[in-house]
Amino acid sequence: MxxxxxxxxxxxxxxxxHDFFFDDIDLSPLTSKLLWRRNITDSESAERFLFPSLDHLHDPFLMEGMKESVERVRQAIKKEENILVFGDYDADGVSATSVMVEALREAGADCDFYIPNRFTEGYGPNEEAFRKAKENGIDVIITVDTGIAAVHEAEVAKELGMDLIITDHHEVQEELPAAYAIIHPKASASYPFQELAGVGVAFKFAQALLGRFPKEFLDLVVIGTIADLVPLKDENRVLASFGLKAISQSPRPGIQALKKICGIDGDCNEETIGFQVGPRINAVGRLQDASPAVDLLLTREPEEAEGLAKLIDQLNKERQKIVSDIAEEAEKILEADESGENDSVIVVAKPGWNPGVLGIVASRLVGRFDRPAIVLGIDEETGEAKGSARSIDAFDLFVNCMKIRGIFKHFGGHAQAAGMTLKIENINELRRELNRLAAEQLTPDDFTQSIxxxxxxxxxxxxxxxxxxxxxxxxxxxxxxxxxxxxxxxxxxxxxxxxxxxxxxxxxxxxxxxxxxxxxxxxxxxxxxxxxxxxxxxxxxxxxxxxxxxxxxxxxxxxxIAEWQLFDYRGSKYLEKKLAGSNLNNHAALTFEGADSTPFGMDVLDKHTIMNEKDRNLSGLVVLDLPARLDDLAEIIRKVQPEKIYACYRLDDSAFFEKLPTREDFKWFYGMLMKHKTFELSRDASKLASYKGWSKDTLEFISQVFFELDFVRIENGLISLHPSPSKKDLNDSDTYQLKQRKLQVEKKLYYSNYQELKSWFDQYMEQVDLAVKEEVTYGL
The missing domain is CATH 2.40.50.460 (OB fold (Dihydrolipoamide Acetyltransferase, E2P))
Known part of the structure; x- marks a missing residue:
């Protein structure tokens, strides 16, 4: 197993x-079932899914706040007011910022962009940035991929006389900001699809503002849509499908330079975006100000694009090294922790950890320990800890953290990922409360990752x-x-x-x-x-x-592997090499001949020890030598039921190729004695063996069997008939039985082929299928 x-x-x-088909669509039963699994059960839905169309996109004006926002921007353009696009530092925020800036400039707006520094400002809008914006003459602020939790900042904007338009897609919290307008799918009951990425919302705003479908932005939309892990269905599926085609042929110098530095030669797919393009754009904001990433996507100059792409690639390599170092430190802290305080939810913190990469570190810890993980960087000067969290399927981070919202200074995110800031003295309380909540909600099975x-x-x-x-x-x-x-x-x-x-x-x-x-x-x-x-x-x-x-x-x-496994190393002279690298935990070496040492220092057990031990639960046996009887090994297999058997025995003295004399052979030898009365074994054995085609050992074997049955007497090598032999069968001879058993053992356990040997063991196995032991869930 x-x-x-x-x-x-x-x-x-x-x-x-059963076979499942769609009318009018030529699909195999397998593909049809895959669509059925995705709740696509009629031909019309299947057609829309398999053949995405731009016509499937919804009217942006169905989103609440869209009309008011577009009118306000057009008013700002007419009055020559200054507009600031306030973005986020991840790939979704960077691409959303780029889309919004290009759309505003195309519409004739005087605009600039601003992305807060992760390290000095934290996540989302902040009061200081808004006050500086006002000092710089900004009249309208439009957030992209952020802002839905900016309740205080909305009040600041109102106080300063700036109109704040929020476009976001993150989870809506208890109180909405008092902004000029909010464009948010989840805060808009009239909009048919609520799962757009931040860049998707920005794209809908661009479409509404420009009064046409801006296909030139699709190469940007696909970056944030895929990198931010929003559900690729409905509008997101359309935007991603057409976006992949657009980015594969994009004329943007920044996209071309980025693809070159990533080594993307042909068309882009979701994996090249998710594992190559997205991480590089994300790396900028994780280590410094994310503005160079926006500059890369907006630039029209190939030379500038090439330089920015090289910078971004170098930052990504630095990010990888930092992640590796922090993850190693975090794992060592957890491995040394014997307090049990991180049993259900991991909360680990240390001064000096870069907050920009802690989400990636948290993901690694989830993968390593199968627990929700929060990783915090401690800033002793400010007395605060900032970090990120990742979770397992069974534990909703957003819901559970909102239950203890008072612990945080700032908090936001989704069910499986979140970001937070809190006071250092609240770290232990955070750990204690989340572990309490997890202990109440989760079972041991929830901590095993499922697929x-x-x-x-x-x-x-x-x-x-x-x-x-x-x-x-x-x-x-x-x-x-x-x-x-x-x-x-x-x-x-x-x-x-x-x-x-x-x-x-x-x-x-x-x-x-x-x-x-x-x-x-x-x-x-x-x-x-x-x-x-x-x-x-x-x-x-x-x-x-x-x-x-x-x-x-x-x-x-x-x-x-659901069945028990047989490893056939019979006859090998290199046992240590064969077993090297095998998982021999909870295995024992079995001996019938009294071997006292084995490779790798495993316990050496004999039949008596194994049959009489009650507490030892072995998962595997390394069989070092052959038993005298097949039943000896069969009894052990019945009792132990090993998941693995290693057949490691050799034969230096085989009886298999010495043919067991037939009853006719015995009759002939007895008849010869009756005729000649005596036979001198030492003198005539070779001659007789040659005449009959026997070996000398065969002749000695027949003589010994007759002697044990009292058919003959042997004195000083002279064999003579017993004058009054008793009637006995050959099987009454111990020597005959021993020879038979040895031949049986060698035939079944040594000279059989692999399948024959496995079949012999099979009859003593209970054959409990591993697939039955493991939980299997059926149904949708």
Whole structure:
């Protein structure tokens, strides 16, 4: 057996096993089921999903506050008033700022942008920035991707005589700011879609202001929409789909320079945005003022763009190093913590940690410890701690932190991610209260990361055409996850790959279909997978294209083996090498011949010890030598029920190739004695053995069996018939029985092939399927 690291959640049920088709759309049953899983159950919905259209976008004026905001901006343009775009420092905020600035300038506005410094100002609008804006002659402030919690700052703007227009998409809190206008999907009951990114809201404002669809901004919209992890459905799916096409062909010098520095040669997809473009833009605001990122997206000069792209790439490399160092420090703090105070929710803090990267560190801690994590940087001069939080599916950070809102000086975010500022003396209370809330709400099972599996597939049913059809469901992301599939098959080949041998590559073959499997970071499992075991793997299907050749591939997320495993190392002279790297925790070495040492210092146990121990619960056995009887080993297997058996025995003195004499052989030898009366073993054995084609050992064996049965007497090597032998069977001889048992043992346990040996063990296993042991959830 091999247990999975994740909790596998099979999201399909028997209702979905029948073929499911859409009228008028030519789709395979598999693709149809994937759409059904996404609540797309009719042809019209399927058509809209598979073929996004700009016509599917909603009228921006359906959003409350839009009409008033557009009128106010047009009034500002007419009066030549100054407008300030107040943005955020992440990829969504940067792209939203760029969209808003370009739209305002195209409309004829006199505008500039401002993004607060994460380190000196924190998140969102602040009073000092607003007062400086007023000093600089600003009449209208438009926030993008921020501002919905700026209750105090809205009052400041009103006091200073500036009109504040808030465009945002973050969670609406208890009190709305008293702004001139608020454009927010979740604060607008009349708007059909509430999950736009900050840049999506800015784009809708640009469309309303310009009075046309501004397709030239789509290359910016896609950055924030994908990087901010909003659900890629409805309007977001349309904007992301057309945005990916736009950014792939974008004429913007900044986009071209950024793609070049990322090494993006062809078209962009959601992964290049999410893992290459987005992180680099995010890196700027994590380490310094984010303005260079906006400048990169707005510039029209190729040379300036190239210089800014290089700067941003260098900042990203610095960010990666800082994240790695802080994550290592945080892990050491947690590993050394024996207080139990971080049992349910991790809260870790230290002076000097860069607040700009703590969200990434928190994500790493969630992945490592399977707990919600809050990571705080302490500023001893101000007496405050600033940081970020990430959570697990079962724990809503926003809801639970709002229950203790008074602990924070500033707080905002979503169910799975948040940012906060609090006094240093409140850190312990934060840890204590969140752990209390988590203990009340969560079960031990909630702390195991789960993964949704959309379908179990048969390898022979896969084809390039099928995978290309599944790709029509892209772009994938939040709300439309890339499908995770389940396969179950014995691999034809498993090998370690990578410079450090830290990855695995599988090759599965069935009925002429080959599927390659790549499992990154799982190289250490190589010695724990028997080459002939049936492997269950879950992962993302794709097409690997190399030198013009396309191959089916699954990017493996997790693996498990439901059945017990046999590792066949029989006859090996290099046992230590074979076992090196194997997980031998809770394993014991089994000996029948009294071996007293084993590789790696495992406990050496004999049959008596194993059968009489009650407390020891072994998960595996390393069998060092052969038993005298098959039943001896069978009894142990019945009792232990090992998940793994390593057959590591050798034979230096085999009886298998010495043929067991037949009853006719025994009759012939007895008849020869009756005829000659005596036989001198030492003198005539070689001659007789040669005549009959026996070995000398065979002749001695027959003689010993007859002697034990009292058929003959042996005195000084002279064999003679017993004058009055009793009637006995050959099986009454201990020597005959011992020979039979030895031959049986060698035949079953040593000279059998792999499948024969496994079948012999199988009959003593209870065969409890691991998949039954692990929780499996069905239904939507």
């Amino acid at each position: 091999l247990k999975s690291k994740l909790k596998w959640n099979f999201t399909y049920n028997d209702e979905m096993q 949704d599996i959309e379908n179990t597939i048969d390898i022979e049913m896969l084809s390039l055409k099928q995978l290309e059809e599944i790709d029509k469901l892209s772009p994938f992301g939040m709300g439309n996850p890339k499908p995770i599939f389940h396969i179950e098959h014995a691999p034809k080949e498993i090998r370690q790959i990578g410079s450090k041998q830290n990855h695995l590559k599988f090759q599965f073959n069935k009925s002429g279909t080959q599927l390659d499997g790549i499992a990154f970071g799982m190289g250490e499992l190589y010695r724990d997978i028997s080459p002939s075991s049936k492997v269950e793997a879950i992962g993302e299907l794709g097409i690997n294209e190399w030198n013009g050749r396309k191959k089916l591939q699954i990017m493996i997320k997790d693996i498990r």
